[in-house]
Amino acid sequence: MLVSMSSTAGLVIPCKAAVAWEAGKPLVMEQVEVAPPQVMEVRIKIKYTSLCHTDLYFWEAKGQTPLFPRIFGHEAAGIVESVGEGVTDLKEGDHVLPVFTGECGDCSHCKSEESNMCDLLRINTDRGVMINDGKSRFSINGNPINHFVGTSTFSEYTVVHSGCLAKINPLAPLDKVCILSCGISTGLGATLNVAKPKKGSSVAIFGLGAVGLAAAEGARIAGASRIIGVDLNPKRFVEAKKFGVTEFVNPKDHNRPVHEVLQEMTNGGVDRSLECTGNINAMMSAFECVHDGWGVAVLVGVPNKDAVFMTKPINVLNERTLKGTFFGNYKPRTDLPSVVNMYMNKEFELDKFITHHVPFSEINKAFEYMIRGEGLRCIINMEE
Ligand SMILES: NC(=O)c1ccc[n+]([C@@H]2O[C@H](COP(=O)([O-])OP(=O)(O)OC[C@H]3O[C@@H](n4cnc5c(N)ncnc54)[C@H](O)[C@@H]3O)[C@@H](O)[C@H]2O)c1
Ligand SMILES: [Zn+2]
Numbered sequence: 547m548l549v550s551m552s553s554t555a556g557l558v559i560p561c562k563a564a565v566a567w568e569a570g571k572p573l574v575m576e577q578v579e580v581a582p583p584q585v586m587e588v589r590i591k592i593k594y595t596s597l598c599h600t601d602l603y604f605w606e607a608k609g610q611t612p613l614f615p616r617i618f619g620h621e622a623a624g625i626v627e628s629v630g631e632g633v634t635d636l637k638e639g640d641h642v643l644p645v646f647t648g649e650c651g652d653c654s655h656c657k658s659e660e661s662n663m664c665d666l667l668r669i670n671t672d673r674g675v676m677i678n679d680g681k682s683r684f685s686i687n688g689n690p691i692n693h694f695v696g697t698s699t700f701s702e703y704t705v706v707h708s709g710c711l712a713k714i715n716p717l718a719p720l721d722k723v724c725i726l727s728c729g730i731s732t733g734l735g736a737t738l739n740v741a742k743p744k745k746g747s748s749v750a751i752f753g754l755g756a757v758g759l760a761a762a763e764g765a766r767i768a769g770a771s772r773i774i775g776v777d778l779n780p781k782r783f784v785e786a787k788k789f790g791v792t793e794f795v796n797p798k799d800h801n802r803p804v805h806e807v808l809q810e811m812t813n814g815g816v817d818r819s820l821e822c823t824g825n826i827n828a829m830m831s832a833f834e835c836v837h838d839g840w841g842v843a844v845l846v847g848v849p850n851k852d853a854v855f856m857t858k859p860i861n862v863l864n865e866r867t868l869k870g871t872f873f874g875n876y877k878p879r880t881d882l883p884s885v886v887n888m889y890m891n892k893e894f895e896l897d898k899f900i901t902h903h904v905p906f907s908e909i910n911k912a913f914e915y916m917i918r919g920e921g922l923r924c925i926i927n928m929e930e
């Protein structure tokens with residue numbers, strides 16, 4: 547049998563990557579060497595990537611473990627260039643979304659309907675190497691460069707564990723569905739799979755960035771009648787109107803705790819709340835503001851590693867529930883292809899999340915937009 551193979555299979559690929567040499571310093575375009583994929587790994591050509599706040603946190607490395615030099619990036623879409631030994635479900639040319647957390651298919655989490663926290667491939671922000679051999683696939687003049695959450699999509703080519711790749715509908719436009727590889731699926735899933743608001747209920751969303759507004763989309767799809775957006779940045783309220791957010795609260799406009807404002811607005815508390823900020827105070831407010839008896843708060847933002855959550859235990863006894871989620875509880879390989887198809891069937895839009903475009907050579911601009919709180923997602927075109 548003839549098997550088609552890319553001309554670069556098995557070879558080291560020299561290509562461009564945006565390398566973070568130091569915390570908080572602009573990324574530098576470098577020529578890197580990308581080694582061939584090893585056992586159960588896949589090398590992909592990234593077509594589009596975008597910037598998620600999680601990249602920014604680990605690049606700033608304030609309250610997160612610093613690990614440099616490193617190639618960031620985890621929200622992306624690409625095409626398989628070659629596969630390593632043992633990979634049977636992906637081949638050259640497949641369209642894929644890399645995901646920061648994976649699905650081995652064999653562990654107790656992968657076998658459970660309730661969890662996406664794969665024992666082998668769950669998110670690990672402190673690891674800069676591949677799990678197969680504890681080595682990096684990126685190097686410059688023989689010196690290794692660290693990976694980020696197993697994806698490192700700020701590179702023309704990257705190597706990813708096959709369990710962290712969702713094979714998607716080849717008709718899906720990669721310049722749009724790349725944002726389903728993290729932020730949008732996370733927000734949607736946090737509402738639809740974890741918070742599960744009932745029809746007609748009230749939902750508070752803390753943080754109206756792309757993740758929070760995707761959570762608001764989830765609330766709209768679930769039939770929530772009140773979607774209350776909470777953000778410190780008033781610019782966000784303009785964007786949020788396109789996402790079915792019905793009311794807005796800026797904690798800065800009130801001289802009492804924001805949970806009290808929300809409780810008053812909703813006759814005792816919201817039915818569900820989703821925290822999409824990463825700020826510990828917002829996390830605590832998101833829990834305090836849910837109704838007793840049935841309220842559920844879901845934490846989505848990535849906290850500082852030393853942050854401590856506090857509440858009075860009586861709040862829990864009073865039948866409030868606190869939950870959290872990575873990737874909206876979606877299993878990347880099993881569930882993400884159908885999220886892409888939901889988009890293809892026009893069940894939700896992606897265009898309204900995409901507020902900026904930059905060529906790869908100007909990737910630092912995407913960081914500037916996010917730092918300034920301007921816009922939602924910035925698509926980085928790897929071929930420009
Ligand atoms: N759990 C997961 O799987 C997962 C996946 C993706 C992103 N995240 C996290 O989700 C969060 C949101 O990501 P994003 O890309 O949408 O970020 P973003 O920067 O686009 O949006 C965050 C928003 O939160 C607002 N905010 C900050 N502090 C606030 C506070 N105290 N009260 C109210 N609003 C506040 C900001 O003004 C901003 O509008 C980040 O913490 C990110 O790391 C988690
Ligand atoms: Zn992300």
Ligand SMILES: [Zn+2]
Nearest residue numbers: 650653656664
């Ligand atoms: Zn697993």
